[in-house]
Amino acid sequence: MFGFFKKGNQKNQNQQNFCTETDLAQGVGVKVPSFHESVNYMYQKVREAQLSNVADRFEAMEKVRCKFCKEGVSCQLCSMGPCRITPQTPRGVCGIDAHGIVMRNLLIKANMGLSAYTYHCR
Known part of the structure; x- marks a missing residue:
C-alpha cells in the first residue's frame, strides 16, 4: 500500500528509488502508510491502541470497491x-x-x- 512514494537515497541519485513495503516498515514487520517517520509513528500508536485509521480503512475498501x-x-x-x-x-x-x-x-x-x-x- 502506498508503495509509489519516492524515497531519497544519498548514495546513488542515478538509481530509481521507490519505497518497498520492507523499506516502509523499517523493521517493524507491518506495512505503514508513509515514508514520513512522524506519520508512521502515529500510525503505529493508533494501531497499538486498536483504533480505526484511514490507511487501514482504505486498504479494506480496495478489496470491495466497484x-x-x-x-x-x-x-x-x-x-x-x-x-x-x-x-x-x-x-x-x-x-x-x-x-x-x-x-x-x-x-x-x-x-x-x-x-x-x-x-x-x-
Whole structure:
C-alpha cells in the first residue's frame, strides 16, 4: 500500500528509488502508510491502541470497491443511472462517453472540495 512514494537515497541519485513495503516498515514487520517517520509513528500508536485509521480503512475498501467506480467510469448523477461504461455499452443513457464521465466526476469532486474550503476564507 502506498508503495509509489519516492524515497531519497544519498548514495546513488542515478538509481530509481521507490519505497518497498520492507523499506516502509523499517523493521517493524507491518506495512505503514508513509515514508514520513512522524506519520508512521502515529500510525503505529493508533494501531497499538486498536483504533480505526484511514490507511487501514482504505486498504479494506480496495478489496470491495466497484471496478467501475475505481476506474472512474461510473456516473451516478441523474435518476436514470447509475451508468457504467463498458466496451459493450460505450455511452451512458444521456450519451456521455467514458472521457466525459471521468471529466465530469473530476470537476464535481474539485467543486465540492473548493466549496468545502470557502468556509475558511471568511
